Amino acid sequence: xxxxxxxxxxxxxxxxxxxxxxxxxxxxxxxxxxxxxxxxxxxxxxxxxxxxxxxxxxxxxxxxxxxxxxxxxxxxxxxxxxxxxxxxxxxxxxxxxxxxxxxxxxxxxxxxxxxxxxxxxxxxxxxxxxxxxxxxxxxxxxxxxxxxxxxxxxxxxxxxxxxxxxxxxxxxxxxxxxxxxxxxxxxxxxxxxxxxxxxxxxxxxxxxxxxxxxxxxxxxxxxxxxxxxxxxxxxxxxxxxxxxxxxxxxxxxxxxxxxxxxxxxxxxxxxxxxxxx
Amino acid sequence: xxxxxxxxxxxxxxxxxxxxxxxxxxxxxxxxxxxxxxxxxxxxxxxxxxxxxxxxxxxxxxxxxxxxxxxxxxxxxxxxxxxxxxxxxxxxxxxxxxxxxxxxxxxxxxxxxxxxxxxxxxxxxxxxxxxxxxxxxxxxxxxxxxxxxxxxxxxxxxxxxxxxxxxxxxxxxxxxxxxxxxxxxxxxxxxxxxxxxxxxxxxxxxxxxxxxxxxxxxxxxxxxxxxxxxxxxxxxxxxxxxxxxxxxxxxxxxxxxxxxxxxxxxxxxxxxxxxxxxxxxxxxxxxxxxxxxxxxxxxxx
Numbered sequence: 186x187x188x189x190x191x192x193x194x195x196x197x198x199x200x201x202x203x204x205x206x207x208x209x210x211x212x213x214x215x216x217x218x219x220x221x222x223x224x225x226x227x228x229x230x231x232x233x234x235x236x237x238x239x240x241x242x243x244x245x246x247x248x249x250x251x252x253x254x255x256x257x258x259x260x261x262x263x264x265x266x267x268x269x270x271x272x273x274x275x276x277x278x279x280x281x282x283x284x285x286x287x288x289x290x291x292x293x294x295x296x297x298x299x300x301x302x303x304x305x306x307x308x309x310x311x312x313x314x315x316x317x318x319x320x321x322x323x324x325x326x327x328x329x330x331x332x333x334x335x336x337x338x339x340x341x342x343x344x345x346x347x348x349x350x351x352x353x354x355x356x357x358x359x360x361x362x363x364x365x366x367x368x369x370x371x372x373x374x375x376x377x378x379x380x381x382x383x384x385x386x387x388x389x390x391x392x393x394x395x396x397x398x399x400x401x402x403x404x405x406x407x408x409x410x411x412x413x414x415x416x417x418x419x420x421x422x423x424x425x426x427x428x429x430x431x432x433x434x435x436x437x438x439x440x441x442x443x444x445x446x447x448x449x450x451x452x453x454x455x456x457x458x459x460x461x462x
Numbered sequence: 463x464x465x466x467x468x469x470x471x472x473x474x475x476x477x478x479x480x481x482x483x484x485x486x487x488x489x490x491x492x493x494x495x496x497x498x499x500x501x502x503x504x505x506x507x508x509x510x511x512x513x514x515x516x517x518x519x520x521x522x523x524x525x526x527x528x529x530x531x532x533x534x535x536x537x538x539x540x541x542x543x544x545x546x547x548x549x550x551x552x553x554x555x556x557x558x559x560x561x562x563x564x565x566x567x568x569x570x571x572x573x574x575x576x577x578x579x580x581x582x583x584x585x586x587x588x589x590x591x592x593x594x595x596x597x598x599x600x601x602x603x604x605x606x607x608x609x610x611x612x613x614x615x616x617x618x619x620x621x622x623x624x625x626x627x628x629x630x631x632x633x634x635x636x637x638x639x640x641x642x643x644x645x646x647x648x649x650x651x652x653x654x655x656x657x658x659x660x661x662x663x664x665x666x667x668x669x670x671x672x673x674x675x676x677x678x679x680x681x682x683x684x685x686x687x688x689x690x691x692x693x694x695x696x697x698x699x700x701x702x703x704x705x706x707x708x709x710x711x712x713x714x715x716x717x718x719x720x721x722x723x724x725x726x727x728x729x730x731x732x733x734x735x736x737x738x739x740x741x742x743x744x745x746x747x748x749x750x751x752x753x754x755x756x757x758x759x760x761x762x763x
Contacts, residue, residue, distance in 0.1 A: 193654045194569050195663035201566035204578075207559045211630060212584055215596035218606065222599050264502040271482045271490075272499055280503070282746045286510050288685070289738035289745075291692025293712040294731040297719050298513035301520050301728075308512065333509055352481060352488045359487035365494070394589025397694035397712070401719065414591040414695065421595065421699065426604055433592045440587045447587075448580060 219437060222430040234431040239407055240416050244435075246324055247413040251392035254331035255339075259385045262339025263377070269340070270347040284341070287334045292397025299330055300402045322404030327412060330398040335388030342384035346377055346458055379454035386450055390443045394436065517735045520728035532718075532726035533733065540706045541714040541730070544622065548697075548710060549690040552629040556686055560637025561679070565667070568645035569653065579642065585634040593631045594699025597624055620702030625710060628696035633686045640682035641675055648674050677752035681745065688741040692734055 223231060234240065268274075269281050287295065303310045303320035313320060320326050350373065358368040396414040403410045411419075413436060420429035482488040490498070522529055532538060563582060567575055585593065599605050601618035611618060618624045652674070656666045672679075694712040701708040703717065711734055718727035 192570065193657050194650060194666070195657070196565060196667075197570045200562040201570075201572070204559065204563040204566050204582075207562075208578075208581060211627070212634060213581070215600050215631075216584070216588070218596055218599040219592070261502060261505045264498050265506060268499050268502045271480055271488075272495060273480055273483065274499060278746075280506060282742050283510060283514075284506070285742055285745065286514060286738060289688045289692075289741040290514070291694060291712045291715075291731075291734045291738070293694040293715050294517060294692070294734045294738075295513060297715065297727060297731060298516045298520075301516050301724075302512055308516065309508070329509075333513065336509060352485055356485065356487040365490055390587055394587075394592070396589065396591050396698075401716075414589050417589075417591050417595060418699065421598070426599065426602075429595060430599065433589075433595055436589055436592060440589070444580065444583065444587045 216437070219430055219433050222427065223434045226427050226431060230427075231431050231434075234428045235435050239411070240413070240432060242408045243411045243413045243416045246327060246410065247393055250324065250327045250331055250412075251389050254328055254335050254392050255385045255389035257328075257332050258335045258339045258388045259381055262336055262384060262388075263343055263381060265336075266340045266343040266347055270344060285337050287337050292334065292395070293401070295333055296330060296398040296401035299326070299333060299398065303329060303402065321402055322406075322410070324403075324410050326402035326404065327399050327410060330402050331392040331395060334395055334398055335392050338387040338391060339381070339384035342380045342387065342454075343377060346380045346454070349458065350376065376458060379450060379457045383447060383450040383454055386443065386447045390440065390447065393443075394440065514735060517728055517731050520724065521732040523728075524725040528725050529729045529732075532723075532729035535726075537706050537709065538711075538714060538730055541709045541711045542733075544625065544709065545691050545711045547622070548626050548629045549687055551626050552633055552690045553683060553686050555630055556633055557637050557679075557683060559634075560639075560641055560682060563638040564641035564645050564675075565671075567642050568648075569650050582635050582638050585631050590632055590693065590695030591699060593696035594628050597627050597631075597700055601627075619700050620704065620708060622708065624700035625697050625708060628700045629690050629693055632693050632696050633689045636686040636689065637679070637682035640678045640685070644675055644678040645671070677748055677755060681748050681752070684741055684744050684748065688738065691737055 226234070265284070269277065269284075300307075300321050302308050303313070303326060305311065305314050305319075305321070307321070310321060318325070320329055354372055354376075355368050358372045359365075363371070394414060396412070396418075399412055400415060403412065403415075405411055405415060413432065417429045417432050417436075420426075420432065489495075563578075566572075567579065598619055601607050601611060601624065603612070603619070605619075607618075618627070652670050653666050656670045661669070691710075692712060693710075694716070697710055698713060698716070701710070701713055703709060703713060705717070709717065711730060715727050715731045715734070718724075718730060
């Protein structure tokens, strides 16, 4: 390859070099440490750690609650985005700004606040408890925390697509005799769908790794309400670095696959809507 | 993964009826409209608004005196200092990185560009707990550099450097993620013109690029700062929870809470909640200014 391209702008080598060095030192090399440490375990040991009953129970809770939370967010996030784009009501700008609260509020703060709300004597817990619904210190609490942190992902991916939607499409559908629901189902939803799925995937990915907001409300009972990130912490506290690393490897591999899927989804959204991103 | 946090000029709602409400074809029946509004706003109130209000109510439950005592406690003050220190180091580091990465990626063509962007995004898809773990594996007593660090009497894990590293990791992509699409959209004609007219590299950046990206830059910095000051999981793994030494504000909240000092825990938490609110206010303001700047360029072209 002896093609020399002439670049007018300066600084390519410097900035790319710095980017690669900084990325390698802070992210890639330390992440590689996880995989290298895992190889010291040997496959059988690795397998017995990552398939031990307590760890498997944590996968079920983490992945199950995350999937459910992301689904809840997809439904209500779409409705909220719809309300924010399509309707005018007092306090709309304030609500629009507050949707990002879970991004800005430290997770530990969210965790203790949700616990206070859903504890037996809390604002919401006192009404739920007589109904036999216990949220705090139960797997249901994990779900509530994950719904909290995932909501903005769906709203913020769907909202811009909704804003950009041409009214002509819906007018055409209406003039051809479609009901409002038919128009939504067959005209609007197909356009929104890639963005909705992206928001769902982002909320899911965030929920699987979430730690701070969950541990306060979960109760952390072995086999019942322990999430996978907590299993890593538990192993670390027992100085079982290899065990912690083995579980981390499983989570990392899963996250990487999800990241690739999300990148694909974002490309699909861009293609479908003609937006750059 | 930052897709959902990126700035979106033009999202500011217009006054009065939305353009969708003004036409019969894009309007739902009042019943449907009020159902959607009712359900979505109740959901918002229960899941977002109530936790926020609860923080302040719980913080003041035992009165202002307890509140102020909790905030002026020496351990709380040292947690404030450490939190500020971590942010003061992490934000500029990631700012310089973000600008540098965006310059290379947005202004030049090279192979593997998309792969590089994916790699920059990686920290967002890694659980905070793993973000802490990786530095324990490198710098911890049993880690790669552990023996060497011990020999030279240096401490990274269970000390301030570890906290800073974990903070840098979790806030790594914010600025870059904000700037790359912005600078790509702006192209390179203006910069090239400046170079042709004889400007040096840094002059080009300072006088041509920076004014174009200042709102995106500020936006990225705000997000970085909010996350840096509020990070819990990653910092928790590397901190060792040494009171007065390696406790950040979120970790201090946890300690107080686990000691059943609820009012004090919520008092400290309310500081962080205020920080979140300030972040949202600045963020809305920046979005508003960016939307205006965007409109001016649209009108001019």
